[in-house]
Amino acid sequence: MKQRLAVIDFETTGITPGPGCRATEIGIVLLEDGQIVDRYQSLMNAGVRVPAMIEQLTGISNAMLRSAPPVAQVMREAADFVGSTPLVAHNASFDSKFWDYELAQLGRSRPQAFACTLLLSRRLLPQAPDHKLGTLTRWAGLPATGRAHRALADAEMAANLLLHLGVTLRQRHGRGAVDHGLLCKLQKVPAAKVAQYLRELPA
DNA sequence: TGCCAGGCCCTCTTTAGGGCCTT
Numbered sequence: 001m002k003q004r005l006a007v008i009d010f011e012t013t014g015i016t017p018g019p020g021c022r023a024t025e026i027g028i029v030l031l032e033d034g035q036i037v038d039r040y041q042s043l044m045n046a047g048v049r050v051p052a053m054i055e056q057l058t059g060i061s062n063a064m065l066r067s068a069p070p071v072a073q074v075m076r077e078a079a080d081f082v083g084s085t086p087l088v089a090h091n092a093s094f095d096s097k098f099w100d101y102e103l104a105q106l107g108r109s110r111p112q113a114f115a116c117t118l119l120l121s122r123r124l125l126p127q128a129p130d131h132k133l134g135t136l137t138r139w140a141g142l143p144a145t146g147r148a149h150r151a152l153a154d155a156e157m158a159a160n161l162l163l164h165l166g167v168t169l170r171q172r173h174g175r176g177a178v179d180h181g182l183l184c185k186l187q188k189v190p191a192a193k194v195a196q197y198l199r200e201l202p203a
Numbered sequence: 204t205g206c207c208a209g210g211c212c213c214t215c216t217t218t219a220g221g222g223c224c225t226t
């Protein structure tokens with residue numbers, strides 16, 4: 001059976017989802033057995049203004065969103081694209097809040113768990129200078145994927161980081177990497193106890 | 204008007220505080 005994972009990234013108008021703070025763009029990368037096999041990306045218009053600071057950060061302007069498809073249409077397509085495929089994001093506590101909020105506007109809910117490349121990289125790459133997605137990408141020598149802080153480029157960066165974490169797991173601990181269940185368990189293990197946890201995993 | 208997150212992790216900790224990370 002093929003191991004599929006959906007790596008997602010949102011651009012938004014702020015930090016906490018709500019009536020005045022919505023998603024503006026989503027990028028999704030589908031991985032199958034360690035290869036990118038499909039992508040989804042769209043801007044979305046939720047009828048909220050993009051603050052100047054966010055426009056500067058992402059390059060996503062109010063003018064771009066005026067001509068973007070409605071948020072409900074985009075989120076329906078995104079949710080259908082992902083289906084029940086296990087999810088991954090960098091700092092998943094952020095993207096999962098927006099994923100859940102936007103799905104709730106459609107009367108839908110999320111059936112699957114999120115794995116988090118931020119939590120995993122803190123455990124498996126503690127020697128990195130920091131654990132920002134861009135820093136980890138440069139530090140690990142991973143490919144440039146486009147403009148940072150655009151959804152598909154960031155989702156591809158996170159996907160490449162996930163694959164790198166898999167290589168790290170195999171090299172250092174003799175464990176296969178992209179088993180979503182293992183990743184979800186590993187990201188909850190206290191950082192100081194990760195080595196012990198991996199040693200004690202059944203072969 | 205003024206306010207503005209929250210989970211994780213470390214340590215000069217646990218009766219707490221502050222930095223990290225996402226936009």
